Amino acid sequence: MNPAEIDEFRVQVRAWLSDNKPADPGFLLPETFMEVGTDQQFEFLRDWQRKVFEAGYLGMSWPEAYGGGGQPQLMQEIVNQEMAVARVPFVPNTIGLNWAGPLILDMGSEADKNRYIKNILSAEDIWCQGFSEPDHGSDLGNAQVRAVKDGDEYVVNGSKIWTSLGSYAKYMILIARTSTEGSNKYAGLSFFLAPMTVSGIDPTPIKKLTGEYGFCQTYFDDARIPADCMLGQEGEGWSVAMKTLMFERGAVGGQAGGLSMMDLNINDIIELARRATRNGQPAIDDPLTRDELTKLVLEARGNGLMGSKAKIPALNQTYPTAVAMSSKLRGSELKRKMTRFALSLQGANGARYISEQAMDGGKWQRSYLNAFSATIGGGTSQIQKNILGERVLGLPKS
Amino acid sequence: MIVFSEEQAMLLDTANEFCQNQAPRSAVRDVINAGTAMDPALWQTMVDLGWLGISIPESYGGLGMNLADAVPIFEAMGRQLMDTPLLATTLAAQVLIQDGSDNQKSTWLPKISAGTIAAVAYQENDGNWDLGAIDAVLTPTDSGEFTLSGTKMLVPDAEVAEVFIVSARLQGKPVWCLVSSESLESSQFERETVIDETRHSYCVQFSDVAVSPDDVLPLCQFHPFEMASMMLIAAEMSGGLAGVLEVVVDYLNTRKQFDKLIGSYQALKHPTVDMLLGSELVRSTVYHAATAWRENESASAVETAIRMAKCCASEQFSEAGDRGIQFHGGFGFTYDCDAQLFLRRALWSQYQLGDERYQRQKLGGLFF
Numbered sequence: 001m002n003p004a005e006i007d008e009f010r011v012q013v014r015a016w017l018s019d020n021k022p023a024d025p026g027f028l029l030p031e032t033f034m035e036v037g038t039d040q041q042f043e044f045l046r047d048w049q050r051k052v053f054e055a056g057y058l059g060m061s062w063p064e065a066y067g068g069g070g071q072p073q074l075m076q077e078i079v080n081q082e083m084a085v086a087r088v089p090f091v092p093n094t095i096g097l098n099w100a101g102p103l104i105l106d107m108g109s110e111a112d113k114n115r116y117i118k119n120i121l122s123a124e125d126i127w128c129q130g131f132s133e134p135d136h137g138s139d140l141g142n143a144q145v146r147a148v149k150d151g152d153e154y155v156v157n158g159s160k161i162w163t164s165l166g167s168y169a170k171y172m173i174l175i176a177r178t179s180t181e182g183s184n185k186y187a188g189l190s191f192f193l194a195p196m197t198v199s200g201i202d203p204t205p206i207k208k209l210t211g212e213y214g215f216c217q218t219y220f221d222d223a224r225i226p227a228d229c230m231l232g233q234e235g236e237g238w239s240v241a242m243k244t245l246m247f248e249r250g251a252v253g254g255q256a257g258g259l260s261m262m263d264l265n266i267n268d269i270i271e272l273a274r275r276a277t278r279n280g281q282p283a284i285d286d287p288l289t290r291d292e293l294t295k296l297v298l299e300a301r302g303n304g305l306m307g308s309k310a311k312i313p314a315l316n317q318t319y320p321t322a323v324a325m326s327s328k329l330r331g332s333e334l335k336r337k338m339t340r341f342a343l344s345l346q347g348a349n350g351a352r353y354i355s356e357q358a359m360d361g362g363k364w365q366r367s368y369l370n371a372f373s374a375t376i377g378g379g380t381s382q383i384q385k386n387i388l389g390e391r392v393l394g395l396p397k398s
Numbered sequence: 399m400i401v402f403s404e405e406q407a408m409l410l411d412t413a414n415e416f417c418q419n420q421a422p423r424s425a426v427r428d429v430i431n432a433g434t435a436m437d438p439a440l441w442q443t444m445v446d447l448g449w450l451g452i453s454i455p456e457s458y459g460g461l462g463m464n465l466a467d468a469v470p471i472f473e474a475m476g477r478q479l480m481d482t483p484l485l486a487t488t489l490a491a492q493v494l495i496q497d498g499s500d501n502q503k504s505t506w507l508p509k510i511s512a513g514t515i516a517a518v519a520y521q522e523n524d525g526n527w528d529l530g531a532i533d534a535v536l537t538p539t540d541s542g543e544f545t546l547s548g549t550k551m552l553v554p555d556a557e558v559a560e561v562f563i564v565s566a567r568l569q570g571k572p573v574w575c576l577v578s579s580e581s582l583e584s585s586q587f588e589r590e591t592v593i594d595e596t597r598h599s600y601c602v603q604f605s606d607v608a609v610s611p612d613d614v615l616p617l618c619q620f621h622p623f624e625m626a627s628m629m630l631i632a633a634e635m636s637g638g639l640a641g642v643l644e645v646v647v648d649y650l651n652t653r654k655q656f657d658k659l660i661g662s663y664q665a666l667k668h669p670t671v672d673m674l675l676g677s678e679l680v681r682s683t684v685y686h687a688a689t690a691w692r693e694n695e696s697a698s699a700v701e702t703a704i705r706m707a708k709c710c711a712s713e714q715f716s717e718a719g720d721r722g723i724q725f726h727g728g729f730g731f732t733y734d735c736d737a738q739l740f741l742r743r744a745l746w747s748q749y750q751l752g753d754e755r756y757q758r759q760k761l762g763g764l765f766f
């Protein structure tokens with residue numbers, strides 16, 4: 001696309017967003033796809049995704065044959081940027097759009113692509129992820145949910161936990177143990193595109209630290225899933241799971257796009273610092289507060305600049321993957337620090353919670369508590385540091 | 399946004415290769431022990447490469463590139479902990495280009511392109527980072543000449559410099575004036591002991607030095623000089639940070655305790671990852687600053703970009719140097735361990751033209 005075409009497209013997207021941005025629903029919306037806790041929230045967000053898809057603004061670079069737009073990736077990036085600027089709601093089917101979808105396009109069969117891709121985009125089929133288990137989270141390779149082959153089905157038993165969108169999902173990307181033998185813990189794992197609709201699968205909501213809902217414990221009790229749901233070969237589930245995580249953490253491209261969380265950036269914090277008061281003064285006028293805010297601005301701008309540097313191969317010769325592999329760590333930690341700082345701008349009102357008296361209805365307190373979703377989910381920050389140390393710096397395993 | 403051309407990438411390659419071959423880190427101690435102000439053969443090679451004239455217009459014998467194009471060179475030098483009069487001389491040339499008269503430029507710039515060493519003398523004894531805080535005075539005499547009096551500190555490479563650009567006050571207003579080394583006695587130079595032993599730093603007494611009106615620069619702009627200095631120092635720091643990271647990663651991958659490589663301990667591994675991310679951050683801010691300078695962005699955009707680079711570099715490089723010592727254990731406490739070379743370089747650089755706290759203070763005003 002030439003610059004004029006880019007500009008023209010941007011204007012067009014902006015206009016569409018301003019015409020179609022949903023009105024405030026009158027109830028609190030979740031901040032990320034990991035926090036969809038009520039049917040009302042879910043329906044509202046699903047309608048929004050459908051509308052975005054129908055306008056042609058999702059999966060723009062995915063192949064047309066399966067329901068995508070067949071357009072340059074750049075167009076989707078422009079849409080994503082404009083969505084953030086316009087502060088529209090996020091699209092809820094993140095696990096489908098950004099992890100399962102690209103995975104299926106990458107290694108699924110023709111039948112898989114025909115069956116799943118379009119409905120991922122339209123939010124007709126919501127996807128969830130069954131990786132973590134009560135006793136094995138960071139140590140995902142030790143997953144113990146069993147899948148035993150019986151004719152042309154696998155019989156699944158055990159439980160998965162922290163299943164975001166579990167109550168609404170039609171499909172799950174599932175990692176399960178198909179063999180207890182093998183040279184190491186990874187060898188017996190297999191990967192499934194499992195239907196959630198068969199009997200014996202029971203997602204049970206779990207209350208979050210905010211007091212709301214959003215994820216489940218998913219119980220499997222002799223659930224029979226068709227054998228052709230397996231993605232990759234039996235026993236190769238670990239490498240498929242690793243590939244999924246690369247999509248999930250944004251370390252490789254191919255995602256359908258759309259926002260997966262409400263945009264919250266450093267400008268919001270600066271604006272709050274002007275508005276909020278500490279001891280009767282705008283917080284931003286307090287020199288110590290100002291210095292802390294300056295540090296956060298530096299961190300935010302620094303993250304942006306690192307993204308810009310990553311696109312220049314000559315400046316990334318020593319550790320070419322460092323920036324991409326650390327983007328989830330840097331982004332999630334910054335958000336946690338920003339929202340935590342937001343409370344400190346409010347004086348004694350920092351102690352309030354979702355209520356009319358709280359600043360912005362308690363949005364910041366809720367945001368801070370919710371910020372841990374990204375520093376824990378998708379591999380904790382500590383695990384990210386292990387990965388960066390081992391895979392980027394080449395340090396020995398812990 | 400960072401813009402980095404093919405041409406700049408080639409310069410970066412050349413510079414890395416040159417520094418690695420001609421002045422590798424392993425030779426830094428020999429250079430320190432030799433005690434000489436510089437290595438003339440090495441200097442001549444740099445002159446031959448055209449590095450002295452990078453930002454000097456072609457009409458004055460330079461390469462006519464942009465000062466920001468020198469960033470990869472300083473980064474490469476920093477990585478090997480090189481110290482040459484290139485930094486001092488490049489900055490002196492920059493002052494001449496910005497503030498000098500045609501005559502002053504045509505006298506000095508061709509010489510500098512050909513290897514004449516020059517230095518800017520701006521720092522005074524109170525360690526003030528405000529370049530306008532000057533006690534040195536330039537006093538008019540009855541004969542229409544001037545005399546310069548004052549003491550400048552932390553003057554780089556003074557022993558080998560043929561010309562100094564000195565900041566002083568003339569009737570209360572700040573000015574730059576040119577002082578040739580010929581008008582100074584060797585007793586007026588005293589080598590200073592600074593924390594980075596690779597640096598050649600001097601206290602220079604200018605006591606009633608005669609200055610002709612032709613040697614007073616028509617302009618005196620501290621701001622662009624300060625910005626140029628910080629950009630190049632931050633570039634050097636970016637290289638230094640990459641260098642100390644390399645040393646730490648090597649040690650974590652070779653030293654064993656409790657039958658395990660120490661790099662397997664998260665107490666070392668995780669802060670080393672922080673060092674990696676710090677290094678990526680600093681490099682990004684440095685090349686962003688170079689982009690802003692080269693593209694001639696607005697004064698506030700350039701200042702913001704450069705202060706961000708100097709701020710991040712000061713914080714991250716000194717922290718990496720500090721952790722670098724700790725992660726070497728007893729060996730880290732020795733003079734023999736390379737980590738101390740980096741820590742000392744980091745500290746020297748951190749306190750040039752404002753540490754991270756000072757930069758944040760300035761950035762607050764630019765951001766909000």
Ligand SMILES: Cc1cc2nc3c(=O)[nH]c(=O)nc-3n(C[C@H](O)[C@H](O)[C@H](O)COP(=O)(O)OP(=O)(O)OC[C@H]3O[C@@H](n4cnc5c(N)ncnc54)[C@H](O)[C@@H]3O)c2cc1C
Nearest residue numbers: 034129130131132137138162163164373376377378380382
């Ligand atoms: C909001 C939210 C949504 C989620 N959604 C999903 C989902 O949809 N599907 C799904 O499968 N999972 C989901 N997860 C689960 C998430 O991936 C796990 O919580 C995460 O991987 C950590 O596992 P754990 O909870 O068992 O913690 P643990 O692994 O028990 O970790 C406990 C602590 O120990 C640290 N730790 C563990 N191992 C190491 C190590 N080797 N080195 C250093 N520190 C270590 C961790 O960093 C953490 O601080 C979600 C989590 C959250 C918070």
